[in-house]
Amino acid sequence: MSDFLKIQGLQARIDADGTPKDILKGLDLEVPKGEIHAIMGPNGSGKSTLSYVLAGRDDYEVTGGSATFKGQDLLALEPEERAALGLFLAFQSPVELPGVNNANFLRTAVNAVRRARGEAELDAVAFLKAVRAETKHLSMSDDMLKRAVNVGFSGGEKKRNEVLQMRLLQPSFAILDETDSGLDIDALRIVAEGVNSLRSPDFSALVITHHQRLLDYIVPDRVHVMAHGRIIHSGGPDIAKTLEKQGYTQFLEAAA
Amino acid sequence: MTQNAAPALEAFVARAAGHGAALAETGLPTRRVEAWRYTPLRSIADTAWQKPAPLTAETTTALLDRLVLPETGARVVYGNGQFMDALSALPEVVRQASENVSPLKGLFSATLNTALGERGLDVRVPAGTDAGLLTLVSLSDGQDVSTHLQHRIVLEDGASLTLYDISTGEGRYIANPRFDIVVGKGATLRHVKVQRESLTGTHLAIVSADVAEKGEYDSFTLNQGSGLARHEAVVTLGAPHAMAHVNGVQIVDGQRLNDLTSMIHHAAPDGSSRQTVKTVLSDAGQGVFQGKILVDRVAQKTDGYQMNQALLLSEKAQINSKPELEIYADDVKCSHGATVGALDDEQLFYLRSRGIAEADARDMLVRAFLIDALDLVSDEGLRDLLLRSMTS
Amino acid sequence: MPAVTETRETVEKLAKSSYEWGFETDIEMDIAPKGLNEETVRLISERKGEPQWMLDWRLKAFRAWLEMEEPTWAHIHHPPIDYQDAHYFAQPKKKPGPKSLDEVDPELLKTYAKLGIPLHEQALLAGVEGAEERLPVAVDAVFDSVSVATTFRKTLAEAGVIFCPISDAIREHPELVQKYLGTVVPVADNFFAALNSAVFTDGSFVYIPEGVRCPMELSTYFRINARNTGQFERTLIIAEDRATVSYLEGCTAPQRDENQLHAAVVELVAMEDASIKYSTVQNWYPGDDEGRGGIYNFVTKRGICRGARSKISWTQVETGSAITWKYPSCVLAGEGSVGEFYSVAVTNNHQQADTGTKMIHLAPNTRSTIIAKTISAGHSDSTYRGLVRMQPKARNARNFTQCDSLLIGDQCGAHTVPYIESRNMTARVEHEATTSKISEDQLFYCRSRGLSEEDAVGLIVNGFCREVLKELPMEFAVEAQKLLQISLEGSVG
Known part of the structure; x- marks a missing residue:
């Protein structure tokens, strides 16, 4: 099924203090079912914007092009409908939700998605059992379930919480926005293990990063180079290595 | 400055017989009176409010049925200002208080109550006794009527009581209750109040609490009804190490106006006060918060903290907030914070990206906004009741 | 004995600082008889040689004032002011408004020398060659309500900037004055503004034309000298599209036994992309240790950001006056306009200050701090005392407010009265306030590093005020720091 995620000529802009700023300028990308792709690019190339536009953040205005997922017009869907359809965005720095109990949040999300997919909701006992299994696997303490979502979480705890959500919601397509996550190896490893554990012929992922390092843990099927709001080059996993050694210059020049 | 010619005032003064002089002099405050700048009393000025007829058994049952009430503890019911014997039982340990309490000068709700006062709850909890939970239900029903209950609650040294104070009604009326509270040395009064008056009702409550050494007045007010409601608390920490909590939640929708006004007076050293007030506004609701912390020269080492936050959920909603510090002692730690704003878009998006529908996500965030005020209610059972009340 | 108490006592024994600027200048004055009536207003207007429209404007204000009551809501106390027991016009007996600096009375020059105005315009006033190049600050000196010397008028005129006494502006630029005077602070805005509108005698007028960045700081020094005079100056600053100006105001007055009234009005108008920075170091005579003889400073200052993206910034250091009643405000009417208020208010002895600001957000994307x-x-x-108001059209407006109070000694009071009113759900307001004292730990730490307690307090207080002081133009910042220290002498604890 070649048109699992298909993006054509996507254009998007953001309102920067009253003046619109174009960020995506005609982006084309396809990620087939069962494959993991990576997007690399310099700062400001529009990588994070792409992940937000795909997940449905309304600060961004889509001004052209299309994005379909499983044959549906992704851009016409509400964020929660995209989640129900199987799209999952792992945030680079997830927002804190003071006052929202983590366990309650997880259960609400899981049951909302299950309901939308026509599956039976989990009762408190079944849910707790499912969560316990995952938290044990992720070496998370029960305490994290009792706290407010992401509030006072360390960097590693936040990543674990994102992966926990990913495992519970069982997406068919995950977007990992790791654009600026720097050199926190533990955090990268947690995310990588989370993704790798979901690898199957029915699961795809888009890994957004500008460090080759993450791709040592999640080996992609294809790597795309992004600059100025477009994909300017695509190739095998070896591109990442080239980038690490030589930087983006040669790709930028080739595209110019 | 005042609406002295108002029919309401004339009727009140006539009803007060010999006790209306102070009221006649003060009159009904207009918005030019600083304490009432955000809460206009125009809506009550043109009515000659009368004493209501006794509540019928049928109405009583109907009104009681809509309330979420604790299943344990003692319960006292007042209907249209009258004690309802058949429905009431006091905790066994309490006695009659019968203290005379000093009148609160210059506060309209108190002046009105003083002029027209009707005898209300009158209890004294003996030293060292825990009187448990007492539920006070105040019901109103009628057209153009008003009630002015005077409640006195005295906790002797080391005594404790949890008062669940809930009011509702039907029709167009004014409920103007007053609580004169004395908290003895090391005593604790937990005062949890739920105001669910009718949309055409007016609620003007005044609480005066004097707290002795190491005593604690721990209050929480849920303002969730009434076309116009002000809950006003004056708490005096008159001896060392006294403590006050004056917390609250206001949920205001429709065309309603809810107001929480408080004055925490630190009149002795080493006192502490905590206040968290949250207001959620939708439709054309108006919220008012006025909170003053007054620290006398003698009240060294006072520790005062106040936080008030408002969440605006609609274009027509409005909040007016006036947190105030008046401080005459130098060795104190006093601070307040205030925020006003809408729901956070980023938080909303996060929840939705996890598959939660927008309306549910909003509800979750509103509840989260309220939770740290609600969490301050120490009695778990009452906290659950409040949650149920808030969502019903 | 705790260190703080000990030091307080030691310091209290030290000679208390007397008001350094409390000298009196011996100049012959032309003084109107005491009292305030329509005749007084006509006399002022006539002496100033004003056109009929100006007199009519004053009379309108006077009649409004007669109907008004003195405000009582501020947290200040003073004996009733007898408005009939003051002179409403006093000017140095010489030519009305010297045309050149040579004509300035030498006694006046001495006064400025004593003022220690840090801007070295002494040289300039004395006519030193080349002074203009060295000193990029233009000064308008207002002496008992009359502007006596404005420097740099020529240099400024070349840039198209008008900087002159407002009485000159009424005669020379009537179209500008008529267009803007009273548009920000209407004649009947409040009791003191109405009084000012009726009897103001001088003040500064600044006009920055479109696209002009004012080439130097503009500065006015106000001084009350004559006995029993009220000082009612009026300042009007207009910045046209993309114009920029920074304006400094300094104030002093001699020591007196009776309290004197100062009721100024300042109006600022900022058009599209214009920016006005208004800084004040107010050091009016605060009265003696018992509070006798200080200035009653009842001032109305307001600016309007009329154009999109315009900005008005108020910075004030208030150390003087017996009573200060002052709320420099911003009306944010232009989309994306910005209002700022940075304030340090120091009170000692029996001083009273009720001061703050109003930020009125009328337009979308407006910001205030x-x-x-x-x-x-x-x-x-x-x-x-401050008001932040978000009106229904103020979409995405933002305010941040921080109020910090420091108490020194246990006989003083510090109060915070913010009013927050929001009618737009997308507007966000954040307010924080704290009250504290200088901690013994901080003092001990500084002293253990060799600082005297006085110096330690000065250091800590300056640190406490840093966010505000850094907003002042450099020369003022130095003066302000010095003032803070002097104002607090004899109060350490």
């Missing part, structure tokens, strides 16, 4: 630092010592009382 309020940083107010209040320091109370001695028997003084200081109040921050």
Whole structure:
């Protein structure tokens, strides 16, 4: 099924203090079912914007092009409908939700998605059992379930919480926005293990990063180079290595 | 400055017989009176409010049925200002208080109550006794009527009581209750109040609490009804190490106006006060918060903290907030914070990206906004009741 | 004995600082008889050689004032002011408004020398060659309500900037004055503004034309000298599209036994992309240790950001006056306009200050910042009073307010009275306030590093005020720091 995620000529802009700023300028990308792709690019190339536009953040205005997922017009869907359809965005720095109990949040999300997919909701006992299994696997303490979502979480705890959500919601397509996550190896490893554990012929992922390092843990099927709001080059996993050694210059020049 | 010619005032003064002089002099405050700048009393000025007829058994049952009430503890019911014997039982340990309490000068709700006062709850909890939970239900029903209950609650040294104070009604009326509270040395009064008056009702409550050494007045007010409601608390920490909590939640929708006004007076050293007030506004609701912390020269080492936050959920909603510090002692730690704003878009998006529908996500965030005020209610059972009340 | 108490006592024994600027200048004055009536207003207008429209404007204000009541809501106390027991016009007996600096009375020059105006315009006033190049600050000196010397008028005129006494502007630029005077602070805005509108005698007028960045700081020094005079100056500053100006205001007055009234009005108008920075170091005579003889400073200052993206920034250091009643405000009417208020208010002995700001957000994307630092010592009382109002059209407007109070000694008071009103759900307001004292730990730490307690307090207080002081133009910042220290002498604890 070649048109699992298909993006054509996507254009998007953001309102920067009253003046619109174009960020995506005609982006084309396809990620087939069962494959993991990576997007690399310099700062400001529009990588994070792409992940937000795909997940449905309304600060961004889509001004052209299309994005379909499983044959549906992704851009016409509400964020929660995209989640129900199987799209999952792992945030680079997830927002804190003071006052929202983590366990309650997880259960609400899981049951909302299950309901939308026509599956039976989990009762408190079944849910707790499912969560316990995952938290044990992720070496998370029960305490994290009792706290407010992401509030006072360390960097590693936040990543674990994102992966926990990913495992519970069982997406068919995950977007990992790791654009600026720097050199926190533990955090990268947690995310990588989370993704790798979901690898199957029915699961795809888009890994957004500008460090080759993450791709040592999640080996992609294809790597795309992004600059100025477009994909300017695509190739095998070896591109990442080239980038690490030589930087983006040669790709930028080739595209110019 | 005042609406002295108002029919309401004339009727009140006539009803007060010999006790209306102070009221006649003060009159009904207009918005030019600083304490009432955000809460206009125009809506009550043109009515000659009368004493209501006794509540019928049928109405009583109907009104009681809509309330979420604790299943344990003692319960006292007042209907249209009258004690309802058949429905009431006091905790066994309490006695009659019968203290005379000093009148609160210059506060309209108190002046009105003083002029027209009707005898209300009158209890004294003996030293060292825990009187448990007492539920006070105040019901109103009628057209153009008003009630002015005077409640006195005295906790002797080391005594404790949890008062669940809930009011509702039907029709167009004014409920103007007053609580004169004395908290003895090391005593604790937990005062949890739920105001669910009718949309055409007016609620003007005044609480005066004097707290002795190491005593604690721990209050929480849920303002969730009434076309116009002000809950006003004056708490005096008159001896060392006294403590006050004056917390609250206001949920205001429709065309309603809810107001929480408080004055925490630190009149002795080493006192502490905590206040968290949250207001959620939708439709054309108006919220008012006025909170003053007054620290006398003698009240060294006072520790005062106040936080008030408002969440605006609609274009027509409005909040007016006036947190105030008046401080005459130098060795104190006093601070307040205030925020006003809408729901956070980023938080909303996060929840939705996890598959939660927008309306549910909003509800979750509103509840989260309220939770740290609600969490301050120490009695778990009452906290659950409040949650149920808030969502019903 | 705790270190603080000990030091307080030691310091209290030290000679208390007398008001350094409390000298009196012996100049012959032309003084109107005491009293306030329509005749007084006509006399002022006539002496100033004003056109009929100006007289009519004054009379309108006077009639409004007669109907008004003195405000009582501020946290200040003073014996009733007898408005009939003051002179409403006093000017040095010489030519009305010297045309050149040579004509300035030498006694006046001495006064400025004593003022220690840090801007070295002494040289300039004395006519030193080349002074203009060295000193990029233009000064308008207002002496008992009359502007006596404005420097740099020529240099400024070349840039198209008008900087002159407002009485000159009424004669020479009537179209500008008529267009803007009273548009920001209407004649009947409040009791003191109405009084000012009726009897103001001088003040500064600034006009920055479109696209002009004013080439130098503009500065006015106000001084009350004559006995029993009220000072009612009027300042009007207009910045046209993309114009920029920074304006400094300094104030002093001699020592007196009776309290004197100062009721100024300042109006600022900022058009599209214009920016006005208005800085004040107010050091009017605060009265003696018992509070006798200080200035009653009842001032109305307001600016309107009329154009999109315009900006008005108020910075004030208030150390003087017996009573200060002052709320420099911003009306944010232009989309994306910005209002700022940075304030340090120090009160000592029996001083009283009730000061703050109003930020009225009328338009979308407007922003305001309020940083107010209040320091109370001695028997003084200081109040921050501020209003932040988000009107229904103020979409995505933002306000941040921080009010911090520091109490020094246990006989003073510090109060915070913010009003927050929001009618737009997308507007966000954040307010924080704290009250504290200088901790013994901080003092001990500084002293263990060799600082005297006085110096330690000075250091800590300056640190407490840093966010505000850094907003001042450099020369003023130095003066302000010095003032803070002097104001607090004899109060350490």
